[in-house]
Amino acid sequence: MTDHIQRNLVLNFVEKxxxxxxxxFQDFQKRKRSTYSDDAHQPPAKYKKKEFDKPxxxxxxxxxxxxxxxxxxxxxxxxPSYSDTAKNISDNYNRSSISDRPNKFTGKVDSEQRIKxxxxxxxxxxxxxxxxxxxxxxLMTSLFKGNPDIPYVPESGxxxxxxxxxxxxxxSSLNIANQIVSNLQKFGFSSMTLVQEKGIxxxxxxxxxxxxxxxxxxKTLSYAVPIxxxxxxxxxxxxxxxxxxxxxxxxxxxxxxxxxxxxxKLCKSCVxxxxxxxxxxxxxxxxxxxLRKGVNILVATPxxxxxxxxxxxxxxxxxxxxxxxxxxxxxxxxxxERNMTSIIESLNEQQPGLEKRRQTIMLSAxxxxxxxxxxxxxxxxxxxxxISAVDSEQETPENTSDSTAPALATPKNLSHYYLLVPAKLxxxxxxxxxxSKCMYGDEKKIIIFFATQDMVDYHTALFSQVLSTxxxxxxxxxxxxxxxxxxxxxxxxxFEDESDDDESEEEEVEEECDDxxxxxxxxxxxxxxxxxxxxxxxxxxxxxxxGVLMCTDVASRGLDMPKVCWIVQFNAACTVADYVHxxxxxxxxxxxxxxxIFLAPAEVPYIRLLEQHRITLKEVAxxxxxxxxxxxxxxxxKSYHHAMEESATGLQLRVENLLLSDKHLHDLARKAYVSxxxxxxxxxxxxxxxxxxxxxxLGHYAKSMGLRDTPAALGAxxxxxxxxxxxxxxxxxxxxxxxxxxxQGPGQIPKHAAISEFDSGLxxxxxxxxxx
Ligand SMILES: Nc1ncnc2c1ncn2[C@@H]1O[C@H](COP(=O)(O)OP(=O)(O)OP(=O)(O)O)[C@@H](O)[C@H]1O
Numbered sequence: 183m184t185d186h187i188q189r190n191l192v193l194n195f196v197e198k199x200x201x202x203x204x205x206x207f208q209d210f211q212k213r214k215r216s217t218y219s220d221d222a223h224q225p226p227a228k229y230k231k232k233e234f235d236k237p238x239x240x241x242x243x244x245x246x247x248x249x250x251x252x253x254x255x256x257x258x259x260x261x262p263s264y265s266d267t268a269k270n271i272s273d274n275y276n277r278s279s280i281s282d283r284p285n286k287f288t289g290k291v292d293s294e295q296r297i298k299x300x301x302x303x304x305x306x307x308x309x310x311x312x313x314x315x316x317x318x319x320x321l322m323t324s325l326f327k328g329n330p331d332i333p334y335v336p337e338s339g340x341x342x343x344x345x346x347x348x349x350x351x352x353x354s355s356l357n358i359a360n361q362i363v364s365n366l367q368k369f370g371f372s373s374m375t376l377v378q379e380k381g382i383x384x385x386x387x388x389x390x391x392x393x394x395x396x397x398x399x400x401k402t403l404s405y406a407v408p409i410x411x412x413x414x415x416x417x418x419x420x421x422x423x424x425x426x427x428x429x430x431x432x433x434x435x436x437x438x439x440x441x442x443x444x445x446x447k448l449c450k451s452c453v454x455x456x457x458x459x460x461x462x463x464x465x466x467x468x469x470x471x472x473l474r475k476g477v478n479i480l481v482a483t484p485x486x487x488x489x490x491x492x493x494x495x496x497x498x499x500x501x502x503x504x505x506x507x508x509x510x511x512x513x514x515x516x517x518x519e520r521n522m523t524s525i526i527e528s529l530n531e532q533q534p535g536l537e538k539r540r541q542t543i544m545l546s547a548x549x550x551x552x553x554x555x556x557x558x559x560x561x562x563x564x565x566x567x568x569i570s571a572v573d574s575e576q577e578t579p580e581n582t583s584d585s586t587a588p589a590l591a592t593p594k595n596l597s598h599y600y601l602l603v604p605a606k607l608x609x610x611x612x613x614x615x616x617x618s619k620c621m622y623g624d625e626k627k628i629i630i631f632f633a634t635q636d637m638v639d640y641h642t643a644l645f646s647q648v649l650s651t652x653x654x655x656x657x658x659x660x661x662x663x664x665x666x667x668x669x670x671x672x673x674x675x676x677f678e679d680e681s682d683d684d685e686s687e688e689e690e691v692e693e694e695c696d697d698x699x700x701x702x703x704x705x706x707x708x709x710x711x712x713x714x715x716x717x718x719x720x721x722x723x724x725x726x727x728x729g730v731l732m733c734t735d736v737a738s739r740g741l742d743m744p745k746v747c748w749i750v751q752f753n754a755a756c757t758v759a760d761y762v763h764x765x766x767x768x769x770x771x772x773x774x775x776x777x778x779i780f781l782a783p784a785e786v787p788y789i790r791l792l793e794q795h796r797i798t799l800k801e802v803a804x805x806x807x808x809x810x811x812x813x814x815x816x817x818x819x820k821s822y823h824h825a826m827e828e829s830a831t832g833l834q835l836r837v838e839n840l841l842l843s844d845k846h847l848h849d850l851a852r853k854a855y856v857s858x859x860x861x862x863x864x865x866x867x868x869x870x871x872x873x874x875x876x877x878x879x880l881g882h883y884a885k886s887m888g889l890r891d892t893p894a895a896l897g898a899x900x901x902x903x904x905x906x907x908x909x910x911x912x913x914x915x916x917x918x919x920x921x922x923x924x925x926q927g928p929g930q931i932p933k934h935a936a937i938s939e940f941d942s943g944l945x946x947x948x949x950x951x952x953x954x
Pocket of ligand 1 (some may be wrong): 371372373374375378395396397398399400401402403431540546547740741742766770771
């Protein structure tokens with residue numbers, strides 16, 4: 183019997199010093215279906231019952247705990263009495279075998295049937311001894327109590343916009359070097375994408391360009407191909423001593439490496455043109471040496487580039503003919519604006535009077551007009567290529583949205599979903615979602631976005647420990663149609679009754695669980711990792727056929743990771759543009775993909791905000807996701823009959839208990855919690871109404887991290903202080919307003935009403951019924 187089966191069985195024990203060894207559990211497995219009788223069930227012979235010397239704090243005799251001594255190892259286990267546990271398992275079996283029909287003994291209906299969309303209260307019929315006992319002792323984690331109602335969100339009827347990806351033309355129809363065309367054919371690229379068809383001739387013509395097309399539409403080649411063509415056609419031939427001729431600036435290190443790799447591949451057709459890259463986290467000395475040797479095309483992140491511009495003599499910008507700003511809206515927004523301004527100033531300084539000769543190309547899937555003005559850029563009458571406008575199907579879209587917000591195209595094969603989850607249930611729902619895809623489904627490559635690095639650290643550590651082992655599915659099972667997983671799928675789909683499993687399948691499961699094959703690999707990617715680790719994770723996830731990447735927004739822009747099936751946003755992106763880029767990590771170049779966002783009931787307006795940009799989402803009911811846990815725990819305790827609430831509660835308890843015993847993990851959880859609370863307070867003001875810090879239930883979110891501590895005890899005092907400050911600020915503002923109103927008197931128009939076009943001006947009128 184494997185560890186995870188033992189661990190799950192330990193859930194049946196309320197408190198323990200050490201779990202007993204496998205014989206103890208195996209015995210339960212054999213007997214769990216027989217009629218319960220106290221006498222008939224004794225622990226294996228090697229276990230000797232011991233009396234308690236004195237009642238301890240942790241182990242109270244009233245909790246029916248018993249000491250068993252393993253006579254072979256001389257180890258003592260404080261656990262619920264053997265007969266008690268056997269009874270629990272037996273009761274569970276009897277009760278849950280009711281399935282969706284009324285219990286034939288009690289006439290009552292099983293809990294799951296009762297759980298309708300708004301009904302999260304515990305089943306009054308539920309008689310799970312373990313859970314009830316935990317509840318009495320205050321350990322029971324009341325996941326399904328006291329949650330806000332999940333609102334009904336009507337469909338908006340807004341029509342999404344998507345762009346056509348491929349054009350009918352091939353690369354050979356362009357006026358570019360044959361070597362490049364044949365090189366591209368080696369990668370299997372014969373047809374161009376639409377953005378390449380429009381973008382390449384524009385760059386070849388020497389005009390400044392603003393290129394906007396949806397994520398995964400091949401923008402990289404739309405500038406890389408013409409630049410390579412122009413450089414390789416120059417006479418005399420370009421040499422290393424010509425120095426830097428093309429500068430490509432991108433926001434993240436991974437994207438820099440990815441773009442550099444494209445240039446490396448394309449330069450195979452012109453080995454005399456030398457590409458290079460500069461990214462933070464690498465040794466500067468090595469980078470300086472590369473620059474000294476001479477680089478013609480340089481892909482760089484802005485911070486490290488400026489560093490070299492100011493401190494490396496061998497990096498001269500005087501010959502730069504091409505400046506590419508990929509993900510331009512990101513690079514020119516507030517975060518990077520200063521860096522970009524400095525780069526552009528350096529270029530202008532080193533090329534006095536030559537700005538005209540330098541061609542500038544800006545690209546993004548969410549390029550807004552006027553973005554080039556942000557960093558004081560002066561593009562010479564740039565040509566705008568917007569594929570959503572070029573695409574004839576989209577030229578006169580039937581915009582059913584009356585919003586003035588710009589429409590943002592997302593791939594047509596990308597399905598958008600949202601999941602409304604009360605705060606307390608977030609962790610178990612995420613776990614269930616991951617299991618549903620990695621365990622039962624074929625969509626095993628997932629990216630999960632979190633708000634902070636600490637959240638990424640914690641969830642990666644936790645899920646690696648708790649969920650990885652859930653997924654041990656053997657090769658044998660994959661080919662066997664009657665296997666547990668495929669059967670669970672059939673049950674989920676409603677084709678088969680849950681109750682008719684048999685012993686033979688149980689034996690099989692035990693065998694299968696010993697197999698290591700199919701364990702979910704959880705990896706993480708964020709800005710606070712060493713460059714070595716970041717590169718290794720990026721490479722391994724890119725090449726993997728399955729796995730879960732937990733990351734921050736560092737992975738949201740430009741990264742091309744093939745075969746990603748699902749994008750999960752555990753925390754909502756701060757802006758709609760960020761949402762578009764995050765979900766764009768899937769459904770690339772016409773492939774299919776799905777994206778789901780976790781929202782609290784109070785955050786529903788975010789769905790409306792996305793709709794204003796013509797991004798429409800469908801709902802996935804939380805219960806449908808949580809159902810998976812029922813089957814996941816079935817594999818572990820070998821019974822299909824754990825009601826959803828119990829399984830979710832069981833998993834939550836398991837996490838909470840793990841945190842109590844693992845200080846490191848507890849520390850990670852605490853940091854994750856504090857960082858989450860801080861991040862929530864810093865949503866930009868455009869969306870602050872939807873992510874109201876004041877409405878945040880700190881206790882519920884602590885539970886969503888598996889923490890039992892109170893928010894104050896968690897060191898969230900900083901967060902609490904922030905919350906208090908926000909409240910105080912709002913009160914002050916309100917007070918000020920009141921005083922202002924009082925000073926102005928009832929008949930006067932207040933200042934803000936006089937200047938704001940949105941104000942009705944009615945505030946200033948005397949209230950009805952009040953005497954003047
Ligand atoms: N002509 C083509 N035919 C087939 N595949 C292509 C073609 N051009 C590019 N691709 C592939 O499309 C994928 C996406 O390309 P790329 O990363 O350039 O997209 P993008 O538009 O820059 O996406 P994002 O907006 O997310 O940065 C890559 O895997 C690339 O190999």
